[in-house]
Amino acid sequence: MLVAMSSDHAAGRDQNTGQAHAVLRSTADLPAPWAAICGASVGVVQGRWDGPRGTRSADPCPECTRLAAG
Ligand SMILES: [Zn+2]
Numbered sequence: 001m002l003v004a005m006s007s008d009h010a011a012g013r014d015q016n017t018g019q020a021h022a023v024l025r026s027t028a029d030l031p032a033p034w035a036a037i038c039g040a041s042v043g044v045v046q047g048r049w050d051g052p053r054g055t056r057s058a059d060p061c062p063e064c065t066r067l068a069a070g
Pocket of ligand 1: 020021022036037038039040061062063065
């Protein structure tokens with residue numbers, strides 16, 4: 001199994017909850033909606049997961065944080 005670094009993830013946002021989720025870089029170019037690595041569906045992808053819209057946002061998904069750090 002590949003071990004993904006946080007830099008391999010883009011920051012997605014669940015528009016219903018405002019929570020930030022991690023989206024695999026390899027899937028970020030596909031049309032919306034995207035599947036976050038925790039399984040959540042996100043409607044917006046903006047920037048890096050390890051940036052201000054991801055792990056440093058107000059409400060990062062704990063599951064995505066754990067999985068992306070894995
Ligand atoms: Zn998540």
